[in-house]
Amino acid sequence: MPTQQESSVGEEAVQAIASVFARVGSAAEMRRFFDEILTAAETRDLALRWLLLRKLRAGMPQRRIADELGISLCKITRGSKLLKNRKSVTVRMLDDGHDSEDGEG
Template structure:
């Protein structure tokens, strides 16, 4: 089994959030966890329709870093988007946008 597949299998086997938290803290450094948390926050912000420039300003990161997250959410069959939809209780496919749509 390839290392990434093995890690994925281990993660799938952890059912308890406290155990998962401890596992992640043991596996990653503080800096790595901060990077992971930032990536998750920006994905959630993008999913919620926050403009990329606002995300860049809020989190003090370049637009280039946000572009990857935007591409992930726009990709057909995005697992990240499906997870965010499920967390929010969406029953239809959510199509995020980069800038707010002005009212008619």
């Protein structure tokens, strides 16, 4: 059953923020945008998700990722399943070199 927060945020709102993200011009501007709209914890959670995807794509074993990052295997398994989808935007971003530390590709 969805929480009140989940039910009050519809697909239109999700599409709106996706459109805003798509218009951000640079990694530096995106970082500023994150700082403005997300808490520090939310930004770290997003960065952690990307880091685990990078480690998976590099071939690091799931248990090692769990140990290094202090996260559950369930979270890692979700990422692993995502990376098996050849049509995934995430896979394309990782493979196209959009996974550098500085965010510039």
